[in-house]
Amino acid sequence: MFSAFKKSIPQISIFHNSSSPPSAKALAALRSATSSPYPPGKSNARPLKFNLEVLENTPPTPDQIRTILTYLPPARSADDPSDPHHVARLISTHPSAPSLPDRPSSAEGLSRLAQSNPHAVRWPIIVDWTNGKAVAGDSEGVKDILEHLRKRRDGEIKEEADHKPTGWFS
Template sequence: MFSAFKRSIPQISIFHNPSLPPSTKALDMLRAALSSPFPPVSASNSPLKFNLEVIESAPTADQIRTILDYLPRVRDVDDPHHVAALISSHPSSPSLPDRPHSPEGLVRLAQKTPLALKWPIVVDWTNGRASAGNSEGVGDVLEYLRKRRDGEAKEEEDYQPKGWFS
């Protein structure tokens, strides 16, 4: 009956490095989706609604744990905190044996060598989706929001209370 109370505006964060073109492109895509019709091919579409937070620093260790759960990839079953998905191939990145193996290690690496991190990292905290290092993943996050807006994405099962009045 009151399902509208459960709907919330998605919270999107972009961990942004303004000196990198992919990060700037991703931020431009997010801002355009907020202010212009989405998708832009039809002027009859409305802009997407989400709260955008721009963070010009690396995520914290706790945020990294959550982001790793949200990334669409096959996880290494032996290492549930595998952080390789967030390490870039930039020459300043450590070689394979020297790479960090924990979120805390990744935070230390990002503080010491910011280009070792895949920028941008875009996270939809509300819907549990993330993208790291490319604008295509940002497009996937935005497309999911469009599907939710247009009713094409399956909504989570409505809460059905058990008790006297059900």
């Protein structure tokens, strides 16, 4: 009866570095999805509805880093640390990034590194806080987040928390 109260507009943040081409491309895709038909080739499609927070040249806080690491998809390559929540997944391969023995091993260390050397971070970091999804350093990864939102909008994915009365009222 009151299912409309359960729906919320997804909250998406992009930790954006304006000097990073992948970050600029991802930000453009997010903005386009809220103002133009999505997917782009379908003229009868509606734009996606989500709140977009752009955090320009601002790294995530240590608490945000810990959450983001749990939202990232599982590591794909064998050279990644065995811990899927390891902060090294957010460190770039830029020449100014620290080498393996000098890399931070905590969210606090990564946050300090990002503040002192923005090139050491994989930009952009895009987080869908509502659906628990994140991508880092990949402008193509934004498509996965947008496609998930489109599937929800179009009813291809059902709400996980469908509350149906049980017991007395059912």
